[in-house]
């Protein structure tokens with residue numbers, strides 16, 4: 001693959017449909033300044049999340065893995081004024097930076113950053129009988145993806161959408177006997193998602209400035 005050409009195409013697409021603005025640029029800059037890893041979604045992927053949220057008329061969104069709030073801004077901007085996004089992050093420093101970025105984005109009234117282990121926080125929401133989410137975006141530790149999927153199913157309704165990032169891992173998922181725990185976990189997640197009769201799923205290869213990877217997208221069956 002010609003990564004240079006792929007990058008140029010990604011920049012072309014981003015220039016058309018996901019041009020950077022001051023809020024998004026500052027979000028990435030403050031995250032980098034805080035020494036956080038540069039593992040946010042790309043602009044084009046952020047716009048995909050935004051479009052998916054608009055497509056299913058999302059009023060309530062759950063994000064697993066906040067980092068500096070970059071994808072949360074893309075998702076939050078798709079919410080109506082009375083919508084809500086809850087984003088889960090176990091690193092207190094990441095949550096602090098994200099809160100400042102979401103405030104700067106004018107989304108503090110509809111985006112809540114909850115700090116803690118995502119599975120624990122999801123179980124608390126299940127136990128509390130939390131109103132279902134219309135869209136769940138999974139983008140945290142890969143080892144827990146299967147558990148996030150099972151927990152998310154208890155927090156969604158028929159027609160809800162679940163999106164999971166990084167499910168191809170530069171093709172490493174093709175290696176059936178991979179010794180890599182994250183690859184094994186993603187292989188198990190992909191198989192579980194594909195086989196689960198409660199959802200209709202697809203997996204799209206993603207190429208772009210983030211390299212070769214994939215996004216799983218599924219809808220909870222009606």
Ligand SMILES: C[S@@+](CC[C@H](N)C(=O)[O-])C[C@H]1O[C@@H](n2cnc3c(N)ncnc32)[C@H](O)[C@@H]1O
Nearest residue numbers: 040041065067070071089090117118139140141
């Ligand atoms: C890939 S980054 C999220 C990127 C973000 N969604 C974006 O695109 O802007 C993953 C984040 O998940 C957090 N994380 C990892 N394991 C977690 C866990 N068990 N519970 C909550 N957050 C976790 C990490 O600290 C990191 O900030």
